[in-house]
Amino acid sequence: MEAMDLRVEKMLDGIGLKILAVLQENARMSLASIGQAVGLSSPAVAERVKKLEEAGIIKGYHARIDPEAMGRSVSAFIQLTTDARHYPAVKSLAADLPEITACHHVSGEASFIMQVRVAQVADLEPLVARFSPLGQTRTAIVLSTPVDKGARVPL
């Protein structure tokens, strides 16, 4: 992957980083406005953005939707401590449940940390019940979220 790293470095000069920063904050900005912001013509921006997409540096563009508006007011973490023979079952269960927004296999005491979104606290119970047979669960309900950068990466 050496050759690719060379190409990547080329894209991630000051201007490339600024383009990423702009698109990370407002993905619907026109190429012309981005050009103004970074001091480039719009065709130049178009080409750089296309290369950033092709290199897999930009992985997509997503509208961020208020979970409350979708009736998903409660956020929680479910941690599961289990052993290796249950890993496949945990992964496929996590993948099948729409309430699970993320499932991480982690080092440390717990084997998995999962993030969930449900309408009410009561909805956690059946969810936890699905994982209980696979190991020991520990649930933490989110009371507030003082910091949330979304999926945004520090540039």
Added chain:
Amino acid sequence: MEAMDLRVEKMLDGIGLKILAVLQENARMSLASIGQAVGLSSPAVAERVKKLEEAGIIKGYHARIDPEAMGRSVSAFIQLTTDARHYPAVKSLAADLPEITACHHVSGEASFIMQVRVAQVADLEPLVARFSPLGQTRTAIVLSTPVDKGARVPL
């Protein structure tokens, strides 16, 4: 908020939900293409999108950037168990550190669950050291992420 809920329900009919689904998957899609997808003219789509934005249902549009490309290969969770007199210090520290991508105040054994992004495992040590004086920390390094819906909400 009754009046607003009425307005919200109006926006979240089948077409409204479909517009959200489309923009959640590809935030840079043109209003014209969205119109084709949902069976509406582009002015109609433009107006509905504007209303969804104004109602706060659409909170923003963001490019998703590969953290690896930014030299942030390691993801981890730091859990902090502490007492109420340290809460303000934890929150302001979490807000000031760029490596912290999310900080949740939670119920349960731990007081806070924080998600962090660093270049190497070694970079976790100084980070944890900043929180250690405030309580007991527990760090879980992410080995793999079988499920990740990003910030996407199930519609």
Added chain:
DNA sequence: TCTGAAAGTTTATGAAT
């Protein structure tokens, strides 16, 4: 609230610097 048409922008393409 939607459609359809017109006016104004923006983007994509290709040639030239």
Added chain:
DNA sequence: ATTCATAAACTTTCAGA
């Protein structure tokens, strides 16, 4: 690699249903 010019596509506005 950037700029410029042109054609195509898109967005916005507005009148009317």
